[in-house]
Amino acid sequence: MKVIKGLLGVLVICFAVLAGYVYWLGGFPENIKALPNSQAPKAKNWQQALSNAQTVDYKLLQVGRIVMDRNTLMQGAPDSYPQRYAALPVLSHWIRHPQYGDFLIDAGFSKAFQQSNDGNYNWLMSTMASLSGIKNSLEVPLELHLNHKVSKLKGVFITHFHPDHSSGISDLPSGTAVIADRREYDLFAKLTNTDLFQEQYDWQAIDFNQGESLTPFERVIDVFGDGSVWAVSTPGHTQGHTSYLLNTTNGIKFVVGDASHFGYAYDNNYPPAALSEDLRQQAAASLAAIKAFSIQYPDVKLVFGHQLP
Numbered sequence: 013m014k015v016i017k018g019l020l021g022v023l024v025i026c027f028a029v030l031a032g033y034v035y036w037l038g039g040f041p042e043n044i045k046a047l048p049n050s051q052a053p054k055a056k057n058w059q060q061a062l063s064n065a066q067t068v069d070y071k072l073l074q075v076g077r078i079v080m081d082r083n084t085l086m087q088g089a090p091d092s093y094p095q096r097y098a099a100l101p102v103l104s105h106w107i108r109h110p111q112y113g114d115f116l117i118d119a120g121f122s123k124a125f126q127q128s129n130d131g132n133y134n135w136l137m138s139t140m141a142s143l144s145g146i147k148n149s150l151e152v153p154l155e156l157h158l159n160h161k162v163s164k165l166k167g168v169f170i171t172h173f174h175p176d177h178s179s180g181i182s183d184l185p186s187g188t189a190v191i192a193d194r195r196e197y198d199l200f201a202k203l204t205n206t207d208l209f210q211e212q213y214d215w216q217a218i219d220f221n222q223g224e225s226l227t228p229f230e231r232v233i234d235v236f237g238d239g240s241v242w243a244v245s246t247p248g249h250t251q252g253h254t255s256y257l258l259n260t261t262n263g264i265k266f267v268v269g270d271a272s273h274f275g276y277a278y279d280n281n282y283p284p285a286a287l288s289e290d291l292r293q294q295a296a297a298s299l300a301a302i303k304a305f306s307i308q309y310p311d312v313k314l315v316f317g318h319q320l321p
């Protein structure tokens with residue numbers, strides 16, 4: 013009985029500390045706007061949807077690297093395989109739309125990782141990283157990749173708010189648009205990011221309720237309304253995880269983020285890890301949809317969340 017009471021006491025204290033921390037973090041952005049120009053797809057299938065390629069430029073940016081146990085990222089992976097502890101690249105993707113300008117998909121690590129392995133991670137992320145032996149390092153900061161022209165960026169599309177994808181947002185000027193599925197602005201995002209949501213960015217949300225199904229995906233949005241960039245809801249790894257399909261005259265790329273972290277997980281059908289059973293099932297369904305799509309459209313190049321093509 014004493015032990016149970018003690019455990020309950022510890023739980024209450026943990027809960028109080030967590031609640032105090034969330035209170036200290038403050039609220040979500042007060043004004044999350046709808047994504048301008050976005051439309052539900054008019055096409056009935058991907059063949060029609062992809063018929064209107066645009067001259068969108070694309071460049072993959074490797075911002076940093078993480079050394080960790082890859083098994084913590086997958087559901088059902090075996091204990092032993094050659095790449096289990098191989099370093100993972102931390103990626104951002106630069107795109108230039110002929111009419112709407114320059115954007116990123118994900119922002120990778122902030123330049124704060126120059127000073128320390130924890131960069132601008134908050135204490136929760138730093139503690140989690142050190143407990144699980146994760147080693148982060150910065151390779152090339154965004155401003156060097158972009159030739160010191162981060163101010164030219166109109167916005168950054170976010171696959172999900174895990175800090176290895178969102179930490180670099182803090183290097184972008186205030187007023188830059190930050191765009192994510194509305195469901196991605198959740199408590200977990202707030203807990204794992206610093207005071208990101210207090211910053212004066214132009215917070216925007218993709219509302220997949222306004223989207224349509226394009227088989228095999230349940231919810232798809234035409235981001236600029238011209239068939240060039242598609243937001244594809246691929247929930248599971250997080251509840252608002254989003255992949256982005258770039259329909260360019262230089263070929264079609266599908267940036268799937270951590271809906272599949274790397275080729276080994278994809279090839280062997282290990283869905284990404286997630287926090288609950290419901291999310292794990294959604295992650296498996298999202299991976300299955302990406303695979304079904306890829307079989308139907310083999311010319312589309314998949315870009316995984318943590319692998320150089």
Ligand SMILES: [Zn+2]
Pocket residue numbers: 174176177270317318
């Ligand atoms: Zn990641």
